[in-house]
Amino acid sequence: MPLQTDTYDLNDEAERLKEECRETAEKLAPLDAENPAAPRLQRRGNQLQSQLDGVRWARSEWDVDAVTLGGLTGGEYGHVEDELPAAGGPGARRVYYVAKGTVDAPYLDDDMDFDACIAAASGLPIGYLRWAEARIDELSSVTEGNEPRFADWLADARKEQSTDE
Numbered sequence: 559m560p561l562q563t564d565t566y567d568l569n570d571e572a573e574r575l576k577e578e579c580r581e582t583a584e585k586l587a588p589l590d591a592e593n594p595a596a597p598r599l600q601r602r603g604n605q606l607q608s609q610l611d612g613v614r615w616a617r618s619e620w621d622v623d624a625v626t627l628g629g630l631t632g633g634e635y636g637h638v639e640d641e642l643p644a645a646g647g648p649g650a651r652r653v654y655y656v657a658k659g660t661v662d663a664p665y666l667d668d669d670m671d672f673d674a675c676i677a678a679a680s681g682l683p684i685g686y687l688r689w690a691e692a693r694i695d696e697l698s699s700v701t702e703g704n705e706p707r708f709a710d711w712l713a714d715a716r717k718e719q720s721t722d723e
Contacts, residue, residue: 566625612682
């Protein structure tokens with residue numbers, strides 16, 4: 559049983575990702591290539607674009623408006639780790655993670671075992687897998703978005719530092 563689930567409207571997700579791409583581009587545009595933040599923002603923009611491509615693919619490929627994903631418990635995550643082949647790297651881990659974290663989507667049937675779910679997820683485009691993995695990771699958090707996270711504290715510290723200079 560997942561920690562928490564959420565149903566994602568694919569149209570809303572496409573809009574959200576487009577907006578994040580625009581915001582990232584606006585932050586990156588004025589920076590010189592030598593600025594240490596530039597490579598990080600470029601990577602973030604590329605990741606967002608990949609996820610947006612995956613969501614757009616899902617919208618055009620499937621006759622559904624939404625998918626339901628769930629956060630993994632420690633036991634579910636452990637099952638993924640145990641089932642992952644010894645030579646499995648981050649790409650294989652992503653497929654297994656999405657297979658385990660998908661609650662309801664066109665690529666899965668209710669009667670599929672985990673091996674069949676892995677096979678189904680492995681046929682999905684990388685952009686969709688990246689998007690689903692990011693959503694599942696968010697749902698696996700036990701803070702439910704109500705508490706500050708490291709990224710929030712880091713952003714606050716950087717703001718303070720820039721105003722002190």
